[in-house]
Amino acid sequence: MISITGARTMGALILAGVLAAAVPGQAGSPSLADRVIEHKLANGMTVLMVERHQAPIVSVNMTFGVGGVNEQVGQTGLAHLYEHMAFKGTRKVGTRDYEREQAVLDDLAMVGTELDRREREEAARAQAEGKTPALSETVQQLQRRFKELQEKAGEYVVGNEMALLYQRHGGVGLNASTGKDITRYVISLPANRLPLWAALESDRMAHPVLREFYKERGVVMEERRLRTDDSPNGLLYETFTSTAFQAHQYGVPTIGWGSDILSLTPAATEAFFKTYYGPNNATVAIVGDINPKEVIALIEQTFGKIPAAPPIPSLVTEEPPQRGERRVEIEFDAEPALAIGYHKPTIGHPDDFVFDVIDEVLTEGVTSRLYSTLVRDKRLAASVLSDTNYPGVRAPNLFVIAATPLAPHSVTEVETAIYEELDRLKTEPISAKEFERVLNGLDADLVRSLRSNSGLASQLAFYQTVAGTWRYVLSARDRIAAVTPADVQRVAAQYLTKPNRTVGVLVKKAQDKKMAAVGEVTR
Incomplete structure (x- = not known):
């Protein structure tokens, strides 16, 4: 029988050989630890690079240190909702006329926030009185105005323009995900299209626009119904997790509680973005057919112009010891x-x-x-x-x-x-x-x-x-x-x-x- 020490030595040798091949197929190449090039911008953004020249492609992973743990009571689901909103474009991408669109979006946010408030108040009042909710004339007027503004805002939208730009230039695997701890944005594309990525993503970091907010909020709510409320496993894990964590934010579903999702506003979402999505809370890993010096220059010219956000608020709440099954x-x-x-x-x-x-x-x-x-x-x-x-x-x-x-x-x-x-x-x-x-x-x-x-x-x-x-x-x-x-x-x-x-x-x-x-x- 092989000894434990022998097993570890054998495994370590095998792993060392593979990790040394940071460039697949090149025996004797430097180890991965030697191949990762790290660069930090003055605004706090970290860039990690690894050269791999087997094919003229590059994969990029932008990770922000923000997730469900950073949300507050009454605003759960913000991180996940912003992930959706981040694909709606910027002041330059996704719009036919941003200046006119922005005026409509401002009105829509004001009317939508007031409509949400009125609807909640009337529903709560009806429930307290044991009556069937009936819409007041004020709410009906707000609904009509909200619909008009939604239609007007839609006239300026160029749907899915960011994704289509990537697609036309050979980008594949465009995706994003939000978890408890982090939010990630990923793409793979031809190496000579890395400047396109830098232009689009730095613009998205600096100037996102929360267009189609209420439409996307509805999409998230439907996602919650599908993956949690109507899913046996989804409901099991949500209930199980909230039982295990009674103080820490890990007990709150990343997608958010249903009532919180329906109360999220453009103002709260924008404030969340400004707090957590600055360059000082971002790490970008770029692997593929790259010249690190050129990449650093490109990143400095694009992301380097974005000012750092205020220091990230620290996590305070700790889960107390569990004292019984x-x-x-x-x-x-x-x-x-x-x-x-x-x-x-x-x-x-x-x-x-x-x-x-x-x-x-x-x-x-x-x-x-x-x-x-x-x-x-x-x-x-x-x-x-x-x-x-x-x-x-x-x-x-x-x-x-x-x-x-x-x-x-x-x-x-x-x-x-x-x-x-x-x-x-x-x-x-x-x-x-x-x-x-x-x-x-x-x-x-x-x-x-x-x-x-x-x-x-x-x-x-x-x-x-x-x-x-x-x-x-x-x-x-x-x-x-x-x-x-x-x-x-x-x-x-x-x-x-x-x-x-x-x-x-x-x-x-x-x-x-x-x-x-x-x-x-x-x-």
Whole structure:
């Protein structure tokens, strides 16, 4: 049997060989650590570059250190809504006549905000009086004026112009995403079109225009209905997460609460943008067929002109220690499902690396412990997975295990089997063979994530933003390799406990409740 030390040495040699090939196919090239060129603008923006000349293309990842954790009570969903609005264009892109359009948008924002306020007040008054809401003449007038302004504003809109510009110049993969911790904007395009990217994105950072605001707010609300309200898994995880985090903003859905979404205003969205989307809160990773000196000059000429935003407000609220198991049931007309979460430290903490090992041991691959037990051998579950940093990494988070029972087995059977495997982690040292599999799996994951230009750009920008340095992607592997069987036992015994546990269960609505409801209607 190979020793643990031997397994680590072998894995490290394999990984080192791959990471050294920062330019695929060129043996003996400098290591990735030597190939990343870092440049910081005077306004605080960080630029990371890696040359890869195999094809005349470049991938760009712009990551802002803003997400759901930065929102305030009553304004949840702002980060996600702004991500949508960012594609609506600028003073130059997406409009036929910005000066005339802006006057209409100002009127629309004023009328829309007043209409929202009046509608909420009248709905609340009707509910308090036990009456059916009836629109007052004032609200009806506001609605008519709102519709007129919406139509007028639409006359100036050039729909999807930014995306079409990228498309006409060979851009692919244009996308964006918002999470708890970060917001990302990505694109891959021909290397000689990088100046187009710099012009468009610096303009978007400096002069975004919140056109079609109310239309897009409605789109987000419909997205919430589809992905959460009408989705069994979406509702399970939203309820489970808000149960696990009762103080910290991680407990609030990134898409926002429905009532908050419907009350978001252009003014609040613009204020949020000015606070969090300045160059001093942005990291840009550029990987591909580039000349770093030319790229730096291009970035300085475009983004360098944008003044830094005020210092980013610090996150204050901390989740207090959990002092007892929390359980929540969600009724839905769907098959049962289970989510179990344990509070754990955040990125960079020594015990966080131990959870990377635990994650691999339990659910990564067909030979992992939980997959073997629940899915392959006993056939208790149709699926099982785990997540070692849910729902974010900038603050203490959860280690989550999720499973779907396989009929006729119950959630209780699956949950019991999971706890039995967790107890094994506390009492039985992980074998050298398992450690070898874990490290090989983690090395393979890392290699895959760095192989493509877009993957490498994503990793660099992500860790620069959440860990403070892109070098974390390299140092983490060595920290994981230093984990011992004793570390796993200690961490499992310390964190994977009942008082530290939150359990969410998706249960089918009882048939007798359905029959009773049918009977009442029939009678």
